Amino acid sequence: MQDEIIKHTKKIHSEMSNKNHSFKEKVKEILTEILIIVFAVTLSIWLHSWSEERHQHKDAQIFLTGLKEDLQNDIKNLENTRKTLNETQQQISFVLQLTPQKIDSIKANHKQINSGTNFINTVINNGRYEGFKSSGKINTIENQNLRNRVLSYYQQAIPQITLIEESYEKLTSRYVDLLISGKEDEDINITILRKKVKIILSGIDNFTKSGQKPYEEAIKQAREIIKEIEKEEK
Incomplete structure (x- = not known):
């Protein structure tokens, strides 16, 4: 393309110094060459833009295909954690009802x-997403609804899960500390009847009840994203 532009530029220069052509003929020839150059440049830009868009579309499709697999794994991990929280809540509820008798x-x-x-400790497969986002390619996902769902999942739903697990860890660590701090020869079943322990257990009980909802919401969002990706694949 560059060679063609140089060739037509030389023709313009040659025409300007052509003594065999009248002024009108020179203008006509020069304008023709200019139009050819403009057309060539425009075509080159369009082809480059088309090629770039095609490449970006391919990158987005590869990303979404991998993302679907990540989300499927996330759903399994989130469901396991939700199940664990439910089991914990039942255990704590039972302990809270204990009496010496x-x-x-x-x-x-x-x-x-x-x-x-x-x-x-829920494992979230966000490496692919973080890499794609940090490369500035997130906007290459043409489906705006899908793009917004992906952003909402990773920037809102998952951070909320992280906060829940950090808070839960603090509560359970406090509970374990109270159990350990009991007298050396004291039966642990007696330790759990202490008022301080009961207070912490009540906190864990309430937390495990309310803490399951964000997991349900994250699972719901992940499934919706997968459905959108599958529509794109058709």
């Missing part, structure tokens, strides 16, 4: 009391 009855029947909680 109930503990003696359980011991008499040679049964165990689960006085512990479950630690949670």
Whole structure:
């Protein structure tokens, strides 16, 4: 393309010094060459833009295909954590209802009391998203609705999950500290009857109840994104 422009530019220069052509003929020839150059440049820009858009579209499609797999794994991990929170809530609810008499009855029947909680740490597969976003390619997702859903999931739903798990960790760590701080020869089943322990357990109980909703919302959003991606693939 550059060679063609140079060639037509030389023709313009040559025409300007052509003594065999009248002024009108020179103007006509020069304008023709200018139009050819303008057309060539415009075509070159359009082809480059078209090629770039096509490349970006391909990058976006590859990203979305991988993102669907990431979200499917996220859903599994989020569901496992939600299940763990539900089980923890049931365990804590049971412990909160314990009395010395109930503990003696359980011991008499040679049964165990689960006085512990479950630690949670949901693995979110966000590496692909972070890389795509940091490269400035997020806007290459042409479907605006899909793009907004992806942004909402990673910038709102997932950070909320992170905050929940950080708060939950603080509560459970406090609970474990209280259990450990009991007298060395004290039965742990007696320790859990202490007022301070009961207060922490009540907090964990309420937290595990309300804390499940953000997981449900994140799972819902992930499934909606997958549906949108599958529409794009058709």
